[in-house]
Amino acid sequence: MTNPRQRTESEPLLTPSEVATLFRVDPKTVTRWAKAGKLTSIRTLGGHRRYRESEVRSLLEGNTNTPVEV
Amino acid sequence: MTNPRQRTESEPLLTPSEVATLFRVDPKTVTRWAKAGKLTSIRTLGGHRRYRESEVRSLLEGNTNTPVEV
């Protein structure tokens, strides 16, 4: 699987608990942020949420706008 | 768009670990999705699974329908 070319280029994703740890909040709170549209959420086929690491980092720096441009 | 009856489908396939990386889940989870029929799985002669890149990308974008047209 060691392909020299970069196939399947994608962006790193974070789990709810990882985001919760970064913000020092409860994972439920992160879920509410996603529900409220304050955070972009990518769902797995099982219904669980994954979050964009780039967006989370921007939010951690105090950015309240939407820096989503991938 | 130049899409006749494709008999010898040469669509790019992804390994379980590649799909798992895209969704930020465990390779075993991707296997469960294939078992549950949520993901189209192509088996090798040895029993290993391969997944359609186009379907995986559609699922990542939030598409829950079935873009499989073969």
Add this chain to the structure above:
DNA sequence: TTCGAGTAGGGTAATTGGGGGA
């Protein structure tokens, strides 16, 4: 053929989603 890395399988523990209330 040999070999390293990945995968399938089964089982069990941990995480997550959803609703509701403090």
Add this chain to the structure above:
DNA sequence: TGTGTCCCAATTACCCTACTCG
């Protein structure tokens, strides 16, 4: 208004051994 906590059901992660891929 926003967050933490309780419940239950579902999903996911990690453990192992044996087999397959390239």
